[in-house]
Structure formats: C-alpha cells, structure tokens
Amino acid sequence: MEHDFFFPAAPGSLPGADGYFGAFGGRFVPQALVAAVDQVAEEYERAKADPAFIAAFEELLAHYVGRPSALTEVPRFAGHAGGARVFLKREDLNHTGSHKVNNALGQALLARRMGKTRVIAETGAGSHGVATATACALTGLSCTVYMGETDMRRQAVNVARMELLGAEVVPVTSGSRTLKDAINETFRDWVARTHDTHYLFGTVAGPHPFPAMIRDFQRVIGVEARRQLLERTGRLPDAAIACVGGGSNAIGLFHAFLDDPVRLVGCEAAGHGVQSGEHAASLTAGEPGVLHGSRSYVLQDDEGQIAEAWSISAGLDYPGVGPEHAHLHSCGRAEYRPVTDDEAMHAFRLLATTEGIVPAIESAHALAGALQVGAELGPDGLVLVNLSGRGDKDLDTASAHFGLAGAR
Amino acid sequence: MSGNLQLLTDTLARAEREGRAALISYLPAGFPTVDDGITSVLATLDAGADVVEVGLPHSDPVLDGPVIQTADDIALRGGVRIADVLRTVREAHAATGKPVLVMSYWNPVSRYGVERFARELAEAGGAGCVLPDLPVAESAQWRHHAAEHGLATVFVVAPSSTDAQLAETVATGTGFVYASALMGVTGARAAVDEAAAVLVRRLRAITDLPVCVGMGVSDAAQAAHVAGFADGVIVGSALVATLLDAGGGEAALAELTAELAAGVRAG
Known part of the structure; x- marks a missing residue:
C-alpha cells in the first residue's frame, strides 16, 4: 500500500524479533511489565498492517499536524x-x-486500540509532554506526565501548556530531577497500573518494541x-x-x-x-x-x-x-x-x-x-x-x- | 568455591518440615554505612530471619518505592562499592551460617562482569541473586555462570505474568520463585492483595520450587496471612523504614523482625 506519511521500516530491517540492533536493544524489564510490553508489540504489529489504523494516523498527520x-x-x-x-x-x-507529535499521535491511537483509558509519559524539555497531552486531549485519554522538578523550572511554559491541555503534571524529586528520573517514575507508575494504562514513551529508547515503533512513527x-x-x-x-x-x-x-x-x-x-x-x-x-x-x-x-x-x-x-x-x-x-x-x-x-x-x-x-x-x-x-x-x-x-x- | 544454593534449598525445606514459612529479610548494603549495614543484616538474622537478601544499591532503582530509594541514595552518597556488598554477604554468612542472597538491578552486575560477579559472590559465601529487571529471555549468560558457581537465580513473577511466562520462569529459576504480591513497586501496603494467593496457586500447579511472596508485607499479621499460603515471606521496605524513622534504629529493626518471625510461625 502507498502511504502518505506512515512509513514503517521494511520487513527484515533491524531489530530482529528479540528486539536487538546488533549488540544493542533487547528488553530488560521486570517480569511484571513483560506482558504489557508484549501487548504493545503485538498490537503495533497488527496496527501497522491495518488500513483503518494507517488511515486514521495519516489523517491526523495531514490535517492536524x-x-x-x-x-x-x-x-x-x-x-x-x-x-x-x-x-x-x-x-x-x-x-x-516539534517532531514529538508524530509519535504521540501514533501511540495514542495504539492506546485506544488496546482499550487503555489512561496514558502516562515522561518529559524533559516538555515537548514530548505537550505532544502527549495534546494527543490525549484529542483522543479522549486521561494523561499524566512526569517531569523532573529541575526541568519544570527550566520549561515553565510547557508545564502551563500541558495543564491547559488537561494533563496532570507530576514533579519528580528523585535523583537529578531531570529526564532520567522522570522516566524512572513513569516506569514505577506503569508497573502498578498496566491494566488500564499505556506508557507513551517519547524517544527511541526503552524496551523492545519502543525503539522500533517510535522510529517507525518518526x-x-x-x-x-x-x-x-x-x-x-x-x-x-x-x-x-x-x-x-x-x-x-x-x-x-x-x-x-x-x-x-x-x-x-x-x-x-x-x-x-x-x-x-x-x-x-x-x-x-x-x-x-x-x-x-x-x-x-x-x-x-x-x-x-x-x-x-x-x-x-x-x-x-x-x-x-x-x-x-x-x-x-x-x-x-x-x-x-x-x-x-x-x-x-x-x-x-x-x-x-x-x-x-x-x-x-x-x-x-x-x-x-x-x-x-x-x-x-x-x-x-x-x-x-x-x-x-x-x-x-x-x-x-x-x-x-x-x-x-x-x-x- | 561453590556458592550456597544448596544451603538456601535446605533452609527453605527445613522451614517446610517445621510446618511454617521462612522469613526472608531485605536490607541494602552500605546503609547508612557499610559497617552499620552489616550490623543491621546480622540483627535481622539473629532476630529470626532465615534468609537475607542484601541489596546492591543502584542509582536508578525503578522497581523500588520511596523507602528503598532513600536508603539506596544514602548508601551511594556514602560511597558504597560492590566490594562492600560482597563483604556484607561474607560477614553475614560467616557469622550466622545462613543463606545470603544479593538483590541487584542488572546494570551493575553486567558492568562489573557477569562471570566475575558470580565467582566473587560464590567466594563470599553467597547463595544466589535476585535480579528484578532481568527477565528470563535476557538471562542466559547470568544463568550459565550462576550454575557454574552454585548460585541460585531467583526470578520475580507478578500477578500479570501469563501462564507461559510462569512456566518459563519455573523451568529456568533455581532456589525459589519470588512472587510479587501486587502490581507495583516495593513498599509497605495496608493489606496484602488477594492476587498474591492466586499467583501462588498458579505456581504450585506447575512447580515444586518453593514460592516466596514479597512486596507490601509489613507486619506480623500480614506475614502470618501470607505464611498461610506461601513457603516464604519477604520483607524489605518495612525493615528499612525502621532504620529511617526518627526514633527507630537497631532495636526497632530487631523488634519488627522478631514479630515477623513469630508471624510466619502463626500462619
């Protein structure tokens, strides 16, 4: 099928089924998250071959983004x-x-397909948090964004934007109070609430399939x-x-x-x-x-x-x-x-x-x-x-x- | 020198013969100092813990709640090193003859060298490792060296684990299975979730390995409740909290451990 804006990597591209790009990648998550991460992987495989998903995503990229x-x-x-x-x-x-919206919309649609009602995300500069809050407002998902206290100070404008968009912004006070710690805190939330919550990860890191899926959306x-x-x-x-x-x-x-x-x-x-x-x-x-x-x-x-x-x-x-x-x-x-x-x-x-x-x-x-x-x-x-x-x-x-x- | 997997197995079997659950305490090494940490570990073993897990403090403990995060942070700021963790294991085992496990996130073990860590842990008299962010699929290298050095590989399973994951876990884990009582991070909870009993039943149906339950157990009543259906009760945050609380300390730690030890006998 000819796509206008969604170009998942060709079959046979890295990573393999184990989530590895050469020696890198994989899936180092607690057993409690394996089922949730599996669900994301399986649902993404179905979605990227589903004309209805592709049409909905491309419609948003054309006329919303x-x-x-x-x-x-x-x-x-x-x-x-x-x-x-x-x-x-x-x-x-x-x-x-920013580019973050490409991924946020893709994953918000995926969260809806999985029947999740709540989305959580980390943010550093706030761009991913704003994109996620936007995608959640648009698709009717509840949204909680974890942000390091240091970053909330540096990017106060984006904090206000997220709140205006209906998201809850939770300050993270552990460690360096920046992006790394915001990710830790979002994982802690997810471990406790996988049944109704999707972790809308913002970058091409994290456990498989996030690096491959987010790359595809970008x-x-x-x-x-x-x-x-x-x-x-x-x-x-x-x-x-x-x-x-x-x-x-x-x-x-x-x-x-x-x-x-x-x-x-x-x-x-x-x-x-x-x-x-x-x-x-x-x-x-x-x-x-x-x-x-x-x-x-x-x-x-x-x-x-x-x-x-x-x-x-x-x-x-x-x-x-x-x-x-x-x-x-x-x-x-x-x-x-x-x-x-x-x-x-x-x-x-x-x-x-x-x-x-x-x-x-x-x-x-x-x-x-x-x-x-x-x-x-x-x-x-x-x-x-x-x-x-x-x-x-x-x-x-x-x-x-x-x-x-x-x-x- | 071989590690003490067999001692761990024997200890859990003896508790079963005594018609009770084992009590497994958890404390991070180096908290608040290396020597005080060793004293605390010994205090829990002397007060009735059958097994101890020594935590290897990590900068990014994503499966831990605020209590253990705080303790890890204090230990790391105090400069705790892996050599100190291994000394804690050595001294705890040497003084009590009881099995001592290490609980660590994967990156420190991977960075230290998997073979080196396994060898040195065995030399220190360690019984094995709990590696909470190492799922079965990524664990082949560790299991190879653990087996070579007589160390247990204890996997953590959760109420969300599928039947296939549980089957894979019990087929590859050794020592015991760590059943997480709830979905979430470590920390005391008001009540132990019914999900724990269901998870233990699911595991019993597919394995003879002992099943120990942790996460959220904080007092004697909860310990007794869990002891009613599990082979072991694991308590961490509640013990760490006795050392963090103003007015707490060694005496409070020993007192809570003794209550928990009574609890696992009442279950």
Missing part, C-alpha cells in the same frame, strides 16, 4: 557554514512545535525530507544532521538515508565540554550498559551506577541513547559528535538573527553541527538539518544565557 512539514533553505545562515547549501526540515512547524521526517530535497536540488545531501538525546528525531531523519551515500551526523549535548564531566554525550563518552529497558551506550561509573547528565537543553539532558544509535555508532554507519552549550547557543542566536527562525535549544545542537560540517564540506556541500522543534519554550533560558533585557 500539518504534514508534510516544509523544507527551508537558509542561505544567510549558510554563509557562516563554509558556503555549503543548508536546508532545514521544519519539524518546528508541526502542531505543538520515519516520515527523513522520507519527506529526502523526497523534498531531491525535488528541489536534484541530489541527495552530503550530510544529514540531527541532535541526539534519546535520538527520536535523529533516527527519524537518518533512517531514510541508511542505504544512500549520505553522512549521518548526530550531535550530542556536550554541555560544559566532554572533558568537564558535565555533559550528556553518551556515545562519545559512555560505555555499553543497560538503562531504562535496553542495552545501549550509557554514562555510568565503573560499577554501573548511572551518571547524572548535564546540558543547557532539557531535552538532551539524558545519560543514555536509543539502541539503534548505539548500533549505527558501533558499526560506523553514523557519526556522533559532541556540541557544547556555548556552540549550540551561538547557532541558536545565529539562526534567529540571520533567518528569523528561533529554534529549540535541542535543535540548535544540530545547527552547530551543520556549521562545522558545512565548513568541512565547503561551497559544494549540501547539508540537511532536522530542525526538530521551535524555541518558544526556551526563551527564558536563552534570555538568561545572553543577558537579554527580557531575562527574568
């Missing part, structure tokens, strides 16, 4: 990127302001961008670049180019610098380990205690990464580079002042990567960047960072 999202060339920004041509995939223009990003770029320029990009926290927008972009001669560049949050120890660069500086249900690269100490991550961007502030990225890293198909807070904020402001687009700080990490890769490629280069979200939620952080008059 506003797909296809635009592809915008940014020549004034590119003037700072070695003269390479730079195109942005505008996931920031989606309803709710594959539209790369499929659209590839088609749009070919139409506009007649060629493939030299590099496709995205920021990587858990990695859902990056895998969504990369997947359409896996078999093409295109460099895939993931930009990890290097915070104050990888050497400083205050960063979230799991692939650059982590080691294989198990966190939140799958084996991947993890920031941890020599005895397997998970380290606290740091990034100015709440959405990238995570000590793990999706297992498919770990696989692409270890087999060399994708390259991952660290981008510091300062590099990201420079690119953030540059895009705003040269192109009139205020990006999410997460996405600004990819823009910083584009400045570097563009300079490496030179004037003949063609760079595709996923602008995964918009920066409205980040105005307080940015104002404070730059010492602007509007800073609170």
